[in-house]
Amino acid sequence: MGVHSYDIRVRYQETDKFGIVYYANYYVWFEIARTEFFRSAGLPYTELEKKGIYIVVVSSSCQYKQPAYYDDQITVRSRISAVMNTSFTFEYEVARGNNLLATGKTVQVLVSKDRKPVKIPEDIRKVIERRA
Amino acid sequence: MGVHSYDIRVRYQETDKFGIVYYANYYVWFEIARTEFFRSAGLPYTELEKKGIYIVVVSSSCQYKQPAYYDDQITVRSRISAVMNTSFTFEYEVARGNNLLATGKTVQVLVSKDRKPVKIPEDIRKVIERRA
Amino acid sequence: MGVHSYDIRVRYQETDKFGIVYYANYYVWFEIARTEFFRSAGLPYTELEKKGIYIVVVSSSCQYKQPAYYDDQITVRSRISAVMNTSFTFEYEVARGNNLLATGKTVQVLVSKDRKPVKIPEDIRKVIERRA
Amino acid sequence: MGVHSYDIRVRYQETDKFGIVYYANYYVWFEIARTEFFRSAGLPYTELEKKGIYIVVVSSSCQYKQPAYYDDQITVRSRISAVMNTSFTFEYEVARGNNLLATGKTVQVLVSKDRKPVKIPEDIRKVIERRA
Numbered sequence: 073m074g075v076h077s078y079d080i081r082v083r084y085q086e087t088d089k090f091g092i093v094y095y096a097n098y099y100v101w102f103e104i105a106r107t108e109f110f111r112s113a114g115l116p117y118t119e120l121e122k123k124g125i126y127i128v129v130v131s132s133s134c135q136y137k138q139p140a141y142y143d144d145q146i147t148v149r150s151r152i153s154a155v156m157n158t159s160f161t162f163e164y165e166v167a168r169g170n171n172l173l174a175t176g177k178t179v180q181v182l183v184s185k186d187r188k189p190v191k192i193p194e195d196i197r198k199v200i201e202r203r204a
Numbered sequence: 205m206g207v208h209s210y211d212i213r214v215r216y217q218e219t220d221k222f223g224i225v226y227y228a229n230y231y232v233w234f235e236i237a238r239t240e241f242f243r244s245a246g247l248p249y250t251e252l253e254k255k256g257i258y259i260v261v262v263s264s265s266c267q268y269k270q271p272a273y274y275d276d277q278i279t280v281r282s283r284i285s286a287v288m289n290t291s292f293t294f295e296y297e298v299a300r301g302n303n304l305l306a307t308g309k310t311v312q313v314l315v316s317k318d319r320k321p322v323k324i325p326e327d328i329r330k331v332i333e334r335r336a
Numbered sequence: 337m338g339v340h341s342y343d344i345r346v347r348y349q350e351t352d353k354f355g356i357v358y359y360a361n362y363y364v365w366f367e368i369a370r371t372e373f374f375r376s377a378g379l380p381y382t383e384l385e386k387k388g389i390y391i392v393v394v395s396s397s398c399q400y401k402q403p404a405y406y407d408d409q410i411t412v413r414s415r416i417s418a419v420m421n422t423s424f425t426f427e428y429e430v431a432r433g434n435n436l437l438a439t440g441k442t443v444q445v446l447v448s449k450d451r452k453p454v455k456i457p458e459d460i461r462k463v464i465e466r467r468a
Numbered sequence: 469m470g471v472h473s474y475d476i477r478v479r480y481q482e483t484d485k486f487g488i489v490y491y492a493n494y495y496v497w498f499e500i501a502r503t504e505f506f507r508s509a510g511l512p513y514t515e516l517e518k519k520g521i522y523i524v525v526v527s528s529s530c531q532y533k534q535p536a537y538y539d540d541q542i543t544v545r546s547r548i549s550a551v552m553n554t555s556f557t558f559e560y561e562v563a564r565g566n567n568l569l570a571t572g573k574t575v576q577v578l579v580s581k582d583r584k585p586v587k588i589p590e591d592i593r594k595v596i597e598r599r600a
Contacts, residue, residue: 084371084381085364085492087485089538094481095261096235099228100349107348107407117348118407129227133265139319142485143371143382187271216503216513217360217496219353221406226349232481239480239539249480250539274353275503275514359525360495367492393491397529403583451535 074203075151076109082144092139099132102164102176105150109162115199125190127180130159134176144168155200158182158189206335207283208241214276224271231264234296234308237282241294247331257322259312262291266308276300284335290314290321292332338467339415340373346408356403363396366428366440369414373426379463389454391444394423398440408432419464422446422453470599471547472505478540488535495528498560498572501546505558511595521586523576526555530572540564551596554578554585 080101088094106127107117120127140146147167154161164176182190192200212233220226238259239249252259272278279299286293296308314322324332344365352358370391371381384391404410411431418425428440446454456464476497484490502523503513516523536542543563550557555577562570578586588596 083364084367084484085490088480089483089485089487090258090260091485095264096228096231096481099231100347103228103348116407126222128222128271129268131265131267132227133263135263136261139260143380215496216352216499217358220348221351221353221355223353228349232479235480248539275512354522354524359528360492360499363492363495390486392486393532395529395531396491397527399527400525 075149076105076112076203078105078108078148078150080104080146080148082140082142082146084142087142092141095134095136098134098136098166098174098176099178101146101148101166102132102134102150102162102178105148105164106162106178106180109150109152109203110199113199113203115196120196123193124185125193125196126183126185126187128183128187129178129180131179132177134174136174138171138173140166140168140173146173152200152203153177155192155197158191160192160200207281208237208244208335210237210240210280210282212236212278212280214272214274214278216274219274224273227266227268230266230268230298230306230308231310233278233280233298234264234266234282234294234310237280237296238294238310238312241282241284241335242331245331245335247328252328255325256317257325257328258315258317258319260315260319261310261312263311264309266306268306270303270305272298272300272305278305284332285309287324287329287332290323292324339413340369340376340467342369342372342412342414344368344410344412346404346406346410348406351406356405359398359400362398362400362430362438362440363442365410365412365430366396366398366414366426366442369412369428370426370442370444373414373416373467374463377463377467379460384460387457388449389457389460390447390449390451392447392451393442393444395443396441398438400438402435402437404430404432404437410437416464416467417441419456419461422455424456424464471545472501472508472599474501474504474544474546476500476542476544478536478538478542480538483538488537491530491532494530494532494562494570494572495574497542497544497562498528498530498546498558498574501544501560502558502574502576505546505548505599506595509595509599511592516592519589520581521589521592522579522581522583524579524583525574525576527575528572529574530570532570534567534569536562536564536569542569548596548599549573551588551593554587556588556596
């Protein structure tokens, strides 16, 4: 099934003058969820970088359903919903307890240090597909 | 019809360790472009807030085509592509000279201070539709 | 002694193109450490706000000794080092294991919702002085 | 005297739930002011990086006198107030019209790509001292 959950406390810095979390910050949370997803799969992102492989987001989206507030304890659930030849898709749910606050999606490709696309290596593909 | 252009210099703080602009920051630029769009239409966002009207983003998306780098002079082009009963849609293009770096879209609703949806007032609708 | 420790994982978004944590982000960590300091003292910041009391920083400083990197597990130690009539001072240490990365200081005042200075209420003073 | 002025429009993202600019963001503005200071001196920071020279902040401080608000047009004045053997000091004033909002200071050293301190090269020293 491969859904990974990660808890985040909303920072004061993440709020805006309307008193809610600024809309771009959900993407920061998505990135943290991806990082922790890979760490829990035994493939920390820092290890990928040592192999000269970098993850670049080529597409991102978010639907905002209810606001998140300062100091909220929120949960970001992430899963890999698709694996293609050179890209893979993450989907996310942001919740506060039973309240779904937002859903999102990002598509990633792997690139080398000079930003050339890289075919997903077999060991990484195994991890991704196992979790998908 | 009604395309507004705004120039932004990429900040050091907006880059990440991969040497390019962090993906969430494009949404910050979209918000700046919306702000300047309304200002140029004679409807500054601070005026809306004085009327007790706030703009809340309910959906956002971005496609990243080429990276943006530190100190780049970029242009964000924004236009209103749809006006519904209670919501309206912005579309964006981020470019460095002739290079298209990213495209994006956000959907907004108007709400009162207590975050209740508000039908788009006639004077605002006129501005929005004139620019759309 | 009243030193409070809080662990933070460095976010990708917090790094810059030089590959280290951007210098302004240490102040975000200081703010998180203050928040958790008060929470652990039984005085969560959200409770203060319900009483109409807000904490405003009037002065901040940081000395950077060693860089922090992406994905580092860092510890922020915070303590109240001085309590005056209307202000109090926090001091911070940012460490990665035994490596001291940075030290910092912030001075805060209490204000009402309309940003008028407020004498530190007795119950808050007790908490602050107990921890100092 | 070598004071450089740079105008910045306050972004929505820079505000917090108290309705004012979040305190760490002044340091982002200081960094922009330094960047523009060097650009105006004919020594853009991107040129420094091409020579393999990076500027690292070793100390920063800010005194907050009045809040800055969303959409404010602010001016950041910067000047080099001291040049040492391997470091130099910037001082800043943030103002909205005639209102001084904040003052600040940063100390920088030059380092190579592997973060070793570098003696200030003669051509850079000339620029810095001319402006100091």
